[in-house]
Amino acid sequence: MLGIAALLIVLAIAVLRGTWALHVSGMLGSCSVFSTEPDGAQVVRCTKGRLDGYPDLSRKNCTLQTLGGSVQFWSCPAPIASAPAGI
Numbered sequence: 001m002l003g004i005a006a007l008l009i010v011l012a013i014a015v016l017r018g019t020w021a022l023h024v025s026g027m028l029g030s031c032s033v034f035s036t037e038p039d040g041a042q043v044v045r046c047t048k049g050r051l052d053g054y055p056d057l058s059r060k061n062c063t064l065q066t067l068g069g070s071v072q073f074w075s076c077p078a079p080i081a082s083a084p085a086g087i
Helices: 002-024
Strands: 030-036 042-047 071-076
Touching: none
Parallel strands: none
Antiparallel strands: 030 042, 042 071
């Protein structure tokens, strides 16, 4: 039983490191915040991956601003902040 748990841990680490290696090598697309507007909205810069193309941020209510080229820019609304109950 201990051997199975150790094997699962090793496999999980290998998968996580493999994903990291794919991102670093440019095989998977990635995004990062390019700028933040005064109202909290963000402009996100995405680069194309060789395996999966550009990331799709439309499911996060973002709007694509540019097409073509090696970079895409998305406009994303400000994240919804939550407050403790009773405030």
